[in-house]
Amino acid sequence: SQTIHQWPATLVQPVGSPLSLECTVEGTSNPNLYWYRQAAGRGLQLLFYSVGIGQISSEVPQNLSASRPQDRQFILSSKKLLLSDSGFYLCAWSVSGGTQYFGPGTRLLVL
């Protein structure tokens, strides 16, 4: 069966510091991968998605970036965090754009 992991589970970072969140999927090959952010009062927002290694589509312009160095690894990064980057970050996977399955999430607090 497929499983999806995210780490860290919780992160507290100062404004201006860098960020790296990791997501890995097990039990499937060539999944579509997604990063969502859930912020208070703003619902769930798709940030990036990837249909293959090195292929990243950005949905919302921001100071975040994503990379997919391996087939089942998806990384969310920032060079300098803003207060507005605080939120709950969710990674998800699907097979060819079908049903999406979510990971446990990373709660990020920027102070």
Added chain:
Amino acid sequence: AQSVTQLDSQVPVFEEAPVELRCNYSSSVSVYLFWYVQYPNQGLQLLLKYLSGSTLVESINGFEAEFNKSQTSFHLRKPSVHISDTAEYFCAVIAKAAGNKLTFGGGTRVLVKP
């Protein structure tokens, strides 16, 4: 583009009472529909989905939803709730053709009271 509206942001309900969570969507193309549940400090879990076929879909824990194309709705129901159903519920849609973007409603927080 698609949009999803969940009419109720919060629904308090007594244990063993029925509950209905309303979801309406707007889309210029055909969509698949989903309900996800989020327990406190956890990720989203797929509750049920409508892809095709029978318009009434059921989950293993007693929830059901009915796709109504004419009313563009996908309301979620449970005839008798448990304390453990306390969670936030999200309705979502995705375009059938080349769909990668799930569009979510704002969520409905269900609080089951003893």
